[in-house]
Amino acid sequence: MTNAQNKAGTGSGVGVRLEGINLSFGKTHVLKGIDLQIEPGEFFAFLGPSGCGKTTLLRLIAGFESAQAGRVLIGDEDVSHLPPWRRNLGMVFQSYALWPHMTVRKNVAFGLKERRMPRSEIKQRVDSVLDLVGLLELAGRRPSQLSGGQQQRVALARTVVIEPQVLLLDEPLSNLDAKLRVQMRRELRDLQRKLSLTTIFVTHDQEEANTTADRIAVIDDGIVQQIDTPMELYDRPANLFVANFLGVANVVEGKMEEEDGRVVFRSSDGAVIFPMKGGDKGSGSIVIRPQNLTIRPQDAKPVPGTTRLEGTIDHIEFIGGVVRYHVAVGRHFILVDAPHQRGEEAMPEGTQVTLYLNTDQVIGIAH
Secondary structure, three states, X not given: OOHHHHHHHOOOOOOEEEEEEEXXXXXXXXEXXXXXXXXXXXXXXXXXXXXOOHHHHHHHHHOOOOOOEEEEXXXXXXXXXXXXXXXXXXXXXXXXXXXXXXXXXXXXXXXXXXXXXXXXXXXXXXXXXXXXXXXXXXXXXXXXXXXXXXXXXXXXXXXXXXXXXXXXXXXXXXXXXXXXXXXXXXXXXXXXXXXXOEEEEEEOOHHHHHHHOOEEEEEEOOXXXXXXXXXXXXXXXXXHHHHHHOOOOEEEEEEEEEEXXXXXXXXXXXXXXXXXXXXXXXXXXXXXXXXXXXXXXXXXXXXXXXXXXXXXXXXXXXXXXXXXXXXEEOOEEEEEEEEOOOOOOXXXXXXXXXXXXXXHHOEEEEO
């Protein structure tokens, strides 16, 4: 690890533990029995729709909200009743909250001056962290003279320079355009790895969470629905909310029944039937990702080793890298993503098609 990184405030990181958190605003129960463990040095995301409680949970960790029940532990210390300034946490807000009349250098140095640190140490630490985020040459500029991405890096530098135990990020990329968001989430992840700093990131954007976080807590209606790595959440969702929230999903409701010694899923209209690898009998749903289906004209050669469905193309969407077919199968509309090659024509609406799927790719979820 470089000297600049050491001076900027690195460390092995500390864990964060939430135990039995319940928080209400009046009669509205916002957080409901939250229990989770964030490991030292981990990049952890709270992911969920607007109003699910994820920002309230982040503010609770920061000390800006108080729970009626439960504990917040930073490392081994219970900080539940400590004010924000005694928790040694750093928070980057959605708006960045930079001082417009101050230069980049003065913005970054502000927290250190409030701590009455010696001028020589302030300069050394500010230079180190500005070099770390690639802004040392812009130290004399004001925020209005910077791009959105540069302003975000100033906000990060100002937070990191005080050497917090945990970095809290409240949707810090939401004010950037799409292309810059992709660039900045990579920079954010790279910075977090260099610092080995425990980081908690709030977002409603599943692509942001997937590309940055080691693990994700998917939250809905104040309840943690599932915690796992991005790939495990996508491949093995615990329920239909997680399946639908992480990526595009075909969800078909029906029943799991035993036939000839094996479990078979059958939709209510009988149009979708799949043999399952296992699972409980009774009401349930299957989840199929659009890219796992293969679409062929009905007179094309069958795909061996797959289960097939018959349908008709109802609608077509061109999404650059793929053609998304909306296929009517009985009363269901099944989305199929077919890779697009230059010069290749899409099959027209109204075409009778067969969909092929390896049953290993079918996710069964009991009701």
